[in-house]
Amino acid sequence: MASPLLDDGYTAWREGRMEDAVAALQSGVAAGEAAAIAPLFDAALEAGLTGDAAASVRATLDSALEGPLAPVLDQAAGQRAAARLGAVVLASGLGRAGDWPGAIAARQSDHERGDLRAGLEIALLCELAGFTGAALSLLEPLARSGQGEAIAALLRLGAQRGEVSEVAVPHAPALARAHPLGPALQQAISGLPAAAASAPCPVPDAQALADALFAREPERETLHDAPRIQTAPGLISAVLSDYLTAASVPFLHTATIFDPDTGEQRPDEYRRSLTASLPPSAMDLPALAIRDRMLTLAGAQSHQSEPLAVLVYQPGQEYRPHFDFIAPDGGRASDDLARRGQRAHTVLVKLNEEHTGGATSFPRLDVAWQGRRGDALVFDNLDAAGKGEKASLHAGLPVETGTKILASLWVRER
Template identity: 35%
Template sequence: MDDTRASRQLLQAALRSGDERARLPLAGMLLDGRDGPIDPDGAIEVLEPAEPGNAIARRMLTTAMALRPGGFPDAVRRRLEHARAGDRDAAVQMGVLLLDSHPAQSLELLQGAARQGAGLAAAALLHHAKNHEGLWPELEDWLNALMSAGYPLAGPLKTAMANMARTSHAPVLPADTDGLEHLDPASRAAKASPAQLGETPRIQSHSAAVGHALCDYLLAAAWPTLRRAEVFDPVTGRSSQDAHRKAYSASIPRSFQDLVVARIVADMAACTGTTTAFAENLAILLYYPGDEYKPHLDCFTSDEGWAGAELTAQGQRRATTLAALNSGYEGGETRFPRLDLSWRGEKGDMLSFENVTRDGTPDPLSLHQGLPVTAGWKALASLWVREQAPGAAGIAERTS
């Protein structure tokens, strides 16, 4: 057996022999589709024994549950149990997820987490305060502490705080009455009515597809891992910095996602009519003034080298979804030069487009670019959707 393709089997054998160190790495491989297909049921079986005493196992467990068809509401209920049992990270995630639909539960969870020092909870509470009574003293103290600590979104927080009314106490809200089924990305996708921007290839705009608190959560969570973006060579499987692409980027595989990120990924995949099983890792992109991504195609235009292995493992990159994570910058439009079409969504909007023709060949009209940012900074989430989920051999391995 090829040792480079045997990690999953080795970890399974180690776990059967009683080596608990194999549990989380094995679950990660099952979630990411490495050395074999994506297997959420297998990951759940591996993770449940570690659920009571391991916060990482709890996070990964609910991500695996969300990957099951129709499993998102069950995952939310399980994560709520974690939050109620004292898991601070679970409280932050559930508070962010429920902010728009279940404000009473959200407020309780976020305030409890903020009192335990969770900066992401305080930032999420600001979104609630903007739409309700105003900024109360305890929240203002939390937000000032975030700014002093160098929170990455401190600038927008400071601006929002300066323009808000003050109140003497946190709002008291009536109990939530709705269930959690509407959180299922499949049910929301069925109700969506995107704007058609192009027919060939199909290009669609999805307004207000992601809540602002979710946008901030995703960007702040990914910020510490952002690095100068590289251009990938699909023949050699290697990446390197190139003037063709100037930006910062981070990649979030399924095994590192929590329910907030998984919800965003599921919504982005649903914009293309599919599920997260067909999605690559979520990418976060940050552009400062002068940064740009020159004209390029997202699909594979060669079947040599690593690209050939990828096409065998998962097929073509048939579609792309972009989600705008902020507003207020200048320049930076996503442009399709061969179609004379440009898009720059407001915070929370998405753009989805096809990369291949009906017969599956690369569509030259899908050529697109990120125009230079001229002022401020631009943040996007980007998701490539494939023709199939990883098969028996798993995803193709890149060259280091």
């Protein structure tokens, strides 16, 4: 049964009273409520806390994950889940600068102690950073153990290279039955030869891996100047595109729109798709690295981020012309604007290519973007004066065949 503090925190959160939600959840964690740790982290990030408030929450989380509550976490959520969350907190930047080298080093240590999930995270970060040999050295043993995400990554790499690791080939039929992208991956490697297992390759140390993840400024191509609309080809790799897609599946639900009359979200024919908002506490380092690359493309920092989302459009589904900036309503939307400012930027990443139709269109500018797997689009929702930019009107056109999958991130002013 939930504690009164946890109940109070969730009630305040539903009502949009984020400061009260954070305070109640923080009190819950301080009182020894392990179940309040993850929602406290999520609420603090949704509230966009900075300064002393963020530092206070960070100190509470650090104490819980490393100190008195650690034995409780071992029983309640599992030691490995607590270690994953601890690394995400370390890299997230809440209350202090994000410590990516420290977070990576922590997961490397977890892997050395037998945490296979931590090994997968390091492998995916290596692949995203361009250390493909190191990624293969980590992925192949994981695939031998039957880890589905590692098998999926090897199949995608095989499709790109024109030959598939012999470690992954025998697992492809089972993956097609158990993994959301299994059938597509099996089709992608159909007819390709098998390649011998890779020779061992050293894994870069935590600092080198962190540096490589974010060292390169994204390449940009400008589609429009004012409002800014830019593309960034290959912002993330195909392997990470697949990984984020699969990670979103447990969170998918029918997309909704904000109803200014009721202040609530509701389904509407105007927006027909599935959506998954990924709570920060459910993320891992690869998902966080994707989010941080999207933030870099927008020129923003972690505290400006709304939760990373994944959007899934099936044939006939669309998002009709709309704005991403928020209209004041004298209620919750206005309170939210006062706290965090407007949605200044939108970043989209194309996660698949197995569809026709579904371009992102700007009808007032005669601009449209389709993109390829891993490509990104960033555009501004505000004009030079900080007001809602009417020319940013955009739509997700109807999908004709297949399924369109996008990652989406809204970036606030503060």
